[in-house]
Amino acid sequence: MPELTYIQAISDGLRQEMRRDQRVFLMGEDVGVYGGAFKVSLGFQEEFGPWRVIDTPLSETAIVGGATGAALMGMRPVAEMQFADFISCAWDHLVTVAAKQFFRGRTPVPIVVRLPSGGGFSGGPFHSQNPESSFAHIPGLKIVCPATPHDAKGLLASAIEDPNPVLYFEHKHLYRRIKGEVPEERYTVPFGQANVHREGEDAVVVTWGAMVHTATDAADELAKEGTEVEVLDLRTLIPWDREKVLESVRRTSKVLVLHEDTRTGGFGGEIAATIAEEAFEDLDAPVMRVAAPDTPVPFSPPLEKAFIPQAEDVLQALEELVAY
Amino acid sequence: MAVREAEPVGSLQEVKEAGLDREDLLGMYRAMLITRGIEERGHILYKQGKIPGSFYTGRGNEAAAVGVGSAMGPNDVGTPLHRDMGVHITRGVDPWRIFAQYMGREGGPTRGRDGNVHMAMPELGLHPMVSHLPAMLPVATGMALAFKIRNEKRVALGWFGEGAAARGDAHEAMNMAGVRQLPIVFVCDNNQWAYSTPTYLSFPVEHIADRAAAYGFDGVVVDGTDVLAVYREAKRAIEKAREGGGPTLLECLTLRMEGHAVHDDAFYVPKEMFEQWAAQDPIERFRSWLRDHAELTDEEDDEIASSVKRTLNSALEQADESPLPDPAGLEAGVYAAPEDLDTPHHK
Numbered sequence: 001m002p003e004l005t006y007i008q009a010i011s012d013g014l015r016q017e018m019r020r021d022q023r024v025f026l027m028g029e030d031v032g033v034y035g036g037a038f039k040v041s042l043g044f045q046e047e048f049g050p051w052r053v054i055d056t057p058l059s060e061t062a063i064v065g066g067a068t069g070a071a072l073m074g075m076r077p078v079a080e081m082q083f084a085d086f087i088s089c090a091w092d093h094l095v096t097v098a099a100k101q102f103f104r105g106r107t108p109v110p111i112v113v114r115l116p117s118g119g120g121f122s123g124g125p126f127h128s129q130n131p132e133s134s135f136a137h138i139p140g141l142k143i144v145c146p147a148t149p150h151d152a153k154g155l156l157a158s159a160i161e162d163p164n165p166v167l168y169f170e171h172k173h174l175y176r177r178i179k180g181e182v183p184e185e186r187y188t189v190p191f192g193q194a195n196v197h198r199e200g201e202d203a204v205v206v207t208w209g210a211m212v213h214t215a216t217d218a219a220d221e222l223a224k225e226g227t228e229v230e231v232l233d234l235r236t237l238i239p240w241d242r243e244k245v246l247e248s249v250r251r252t253s254k255v256l257v258l259h260e261d262t263r264t265g266g267f268g269g270e271i272a273a274t275i276a277e278e279a280f281e282d283l284d285a286p287v288m289r290v291a292a293p294d295t296p297v298p299f300s301p302p303l304e305k306a307f308i309p310q311a312e313d314v315l316q317a318l319e320e321l322v323a324y
Numbered sequence: 325m326a327v328r329e330a331e332p333v334g335s336l337q338e339v340k341e342a343g344l345d346r347e348d349l350l351g352m353y354r355a356m357l358i359t360r361g362i363e364e365r366g367h368i369l370y371k372q373g374k375i376p377g378s379f380y381t382g383r384g385n386e387a388a389a390v391g392v393g394s395a396m397g398p399n400d401v402g403t404p405l406h407r408d409m410g411v412h413i414t415r416g417v418d419p420w421r422i423f424a425q426y427m428g429r430e431g432g433p434t435r436g437r438d439g440n441v442h443m444a445m446p447e448l449g450l451h452p453m454v455s456h457l458p459a460m461l462p463v464a465t466g467m468a469l470a471f472k473i474r475n476e477k478r479v480a481l482g483w484f485g486e487g488a489a490a491r492g493d494a495h496e497a498m499n500m501a502g503v504r505q506l507p508i509v510f511v512c513d514n515n516q517w518a519y520s521t522p523t524y525l526s527f528p529v530e531h532i533a534d535r536a537a538a539y540g541f542d543g544v545v546v547d548g549t550d551v552l553a554v555y556r557e558a559k560r561a562i563e564k565a566r567e568g569g570g571p572t573l574l575e576c577l578t579l580r581m582e583g584h585a586v587h588d589d590a591f592y593v594p595k596e597m598f599e600q601w602a603a604q605d606p607i608e609r610f611r612s613w614l615r616d617h618a619e620l621t622d623e624e625d626d627e628i629a630s631s632v633k634r635t636l637n638s639a640l641e642q643a644d645e646s647p648l649p650d651p652a653g654l655e656a657g658v659y660a661a662p663e664d665l666d667t668p669h670h671k
Contacts, residue, residue: 025473051473057503062462062496069466069480072451073401075473077466092493096456097463104438105452108660139658163660 004182006149007175010114011040013153014078016186017160018048021076024160027054027063028080028114037082038116038175060089067111068098068165076160077111084117084169085129098165099140108163112156118210118260119308120173124299130209130261132169136237136270142166142191143237147212149180151235154189161188171210178213194241196248200228203254203321206245206271208234211258211309218314227322237267245271246279253284254321260308263291285324290317327533327543327575333552336617342556346618350628352394352414352551353614356386356607357632359410362419365636366426370586375426377439379586382407384549384579387606388513390414391554392481392574395562401449401467402481403460406441407513407580411483415448419635423643431646437657457488461497461510468506468565479565480508486575487518489532498573502539505570509561512573513548515580520592536573548576549606552613579604 004012018024025048026041032055035042045053056063060081067077081087087094090113098109119128135141142164146152152170159166198216200223205215212233219229232248234240249255255275257268272287290309298304333339339349363381370379382389389410396402396415404411412422417433425432425443433443434452444450453460464482471478484494489512501508512532516523529535536543542564546557554576561572579601583590590598614620 054469057496057499059496059500061493062465062500065459065462065493065497066466066469066500069463069468070470070473071466072446072463073467073470075470092456092459093462096454097459100454101452102660102664103658104434104442105444105446106657106664107446107451108664110660110665142659161662163662163665 001181001183003179004149005176006152006170006178007038007040009149009152009182010156010170011042012182013156014040015044015047017157018044018052020186021160023074023076024078025052025054025075026078026080027056027067029056029058029082031055031080036080038172040080040114060086061093064090064093064113065097067113068093068101068109071109071111072101072107078114078160079111080114081116083127084115084131085126087113087115087131094135094141094165094167095138099138102164103140109165110163112159112166112168115167115169116172117169118171118173119297119304120210122299122301122304123297125296128297128304130169130259132167132237133261133265133267135167136267140165141238143169144191144235145169145171145208145237146235147171147174147197147209147233149178149182151189151195153182154187155235157186158188158191162191169209173210174213189235191236192239192241193235194244195233195235196230197233198229198231200230201252202227202229203256203318204230204232204248204252205256205258205314205318206232206234206248207258208237209260211260214309214311215258215314217311218318221311221315222318222322229318240271242274242278246275249275249279250282253282254324255283256288256290256314256317256321258290258309258314260292262294263289264294266291285321288317288321290314327531327536327545330544330546330553330557332547332550333556339552342552342559344555348394349614349618352390352555353610354628354632355390355394355410355413356551356610357628358419358635359386359390359413360607361632361636362409362422365423365640367586369423369426376428379426380406380440380584381582382409384581384601384606385513385515386410387551387610388548388554388576388578391551392511392558392576395555395558396449396481397479397562397566399449400479400481400562401451403451403453403464403483404444405453405457405460405483405485405513407485407515408483409441412444412450415445415450417445417448419639420642421445423640424646427643428648429643429646430649431643436649458482458484458491458494458497461493464508465497465501465506468501468508469504471507472504477566478507479562481511481562482508483511483513485518486512486514486516486523486532487521487526490526498535498539498571501571502541505568507565507568508571509558509565510571510573511558512575513578514575515578517580517584517593519584519588531575533573533575539571541571541573543573543575545575545577548578549604549609551606551610579606581605
């Protein structure tokens with residue numbers, strides 16, 4: 001099985017979907033001739049032509065609104081936001097139109113919006129955000145946050161196949177940093193099924209995206225002291241795998257919820273509340289949360305390091321949790 | 325590229341050249357009467373407390389809506405708004421569905437999930453509007469993009485008002501459509517008032533259609549109370565788009581003979597304007613034309629009027645028989661399942 005980087009897995013998956021389904025097309029800023037700001041679609045325009053790999057004006061509203069219209073006409077659009085941060089310009093089209101059209105008119109809107117998200121490279125306040133929690137609050141949208149090359153490809157295939165608007169958060173800091181085995185043939189990773197990324201019985205970290213790797217680093221460090229912590233990768237936030245989370249909580253009795261997004265109103269709060277409602281009696285310690293502080297994402301390296309949860313922050317929290 | 329101001333339509337001969345026979349004309353007249361009749365009855369239902377929420381009409385906009393709707397081809401699509409009931413009627417929606425929609429019944433196209441004219445029948449090529457105007461313009465642009473990608477000779481129509489023209493969606497949609505020369509017609513119902521805001525506080529040029537030049541396509545201004553002129557100009561724009569000629573911005577100068585919604589008495593509209601509008605009533609105008617040019621007799625007119633009345637009576641009855649939606653089903657319809665894609669427009 002070939003080993004691919006996370007970004008290669010996304011490209012591979014997208015290319016495969018475009019080859020097998022004529023309805024799938026890509027639109028976005030600089031996705032054609034330039035191959036996308038991060039080169040996900042490098043060489044795509046040569047293979048699929050300028051009407052299936054469409055360079056758009058700088059118009060996020062028209063990109064997402066246009067994708068919705070094309071989907072209503074039977075296409076399977078994949079829209080790229082150059083950075084996840086720019087989705088704010090298309091909020092209305094996701095939240096007001098795409099998310100509600102099926103509920104109102106029974107017309108599915110099968111679109112995928114690809115969102116290069118996350119920080120770790122001094123992108124500053126407008127090129128580093130993780131806005132998944134804002135959209136998790138909107139009924140009608142699905143939210144996908146792959147952490148591994150394998151899931152990046154399989155979840156993209158599922159997202160394109162899904163009859164609903166899907167936000168596909170691809171973490172920029174994983175693009176070329178993370179490698180893994182990825183099957184050459186097409187496969188799907190179903191939504192709503194969390195994955196045990198690292199096994200352990202003493203506590204569980206519930207997380208997603210780049211934080212899966214941060215949590216694993218912390219857990220590996222803690223293992224040197226003989227404590228084994230499970231890392232549970234949610235893979236998708238909407239829908240999210242409540243059953244598997246609750247099962248892990250019941251088994252380990254101690255849970256840390258971790259995300260790169262800011263703390264207040266973050267999706268971690270929803271997970272913690274669900275655990276409190278459903279598994280209170282099984283807990284041996286209060287649910288802990290590690291998340292970014294409630295600030296914009298800062299630019300300067302020491303500030304950004306203080307903002308994004310680091311392995312040492314998670315390690316410290318886990319030590320407290322295990323000792324409780 | 326200057327904006328073109330369309331001439332009014334004169335003789336029956338001219339209309340025939342535009343492709344309409346007498347039967348078509350009477351069909352359009354009937355559609356205008358049904359449109360107004362539905363909205364007049366909606367008013368009554370609202371006052372009887374049978375319509376929850378608010379209630380909007382397009383009184384004065386019937387010619388603009390019916391004219392454009394009649395010019396659409398069978399496989400064309402569009403996203404009409406709350407002043408465009410005539411488009412739904414022209415495309416063939418059964419009036420009882422509209423009353424059911426008003427009253428929040430299961431039989432309305434949104435099954436009580438949305439109200440007012442926030443409805444459409446996708447099988448008739450129409451897709452329901454949202455309140456955020458003109459959010460449906462980028463959606464219509466995407467529909468046109470799909471046709472262009474697939475090389476289909478179909479056209480998308482996107483409606484907006486002169487008030488909504490101030491929002492960025494209008495710019496992005498028209499710019500992208502212009503860049504890609506998409507098969508789309510942007511229809512502006514300029515009814516002169518955006519709620520209480522007059523045109524001179526909404527935009528600083530004479531016509532919304534003046535903007536077309538900036539997007540590299542044609543702008544046309546037409547008297548929106550002249551159903552035949554609207555039809556002729558819409559038909560030209562639609563067929564031009566179908567043949568690869570790119571977008572057109574068609575501005576219909578029309579009237580809002582009532583307040584923004586039923587709660588609004590429109591005190592801010594000068595009295596003289598209402599008087600002038602009453603004299604320009606598009607239905608009266610078309611009726612006079614039909615009498616003068618197409619031999620519409622009193623008997624025939626009465627017959628059409630009573631057939632419209634019968635249609636609306638039975639529609640109202642049927643709508644009233646439609647049940648209110650069952651709250652138990654509320655959460656079931658948020659996400660689509662794969663089998664929901666098995667519709668004609670997704671194949």
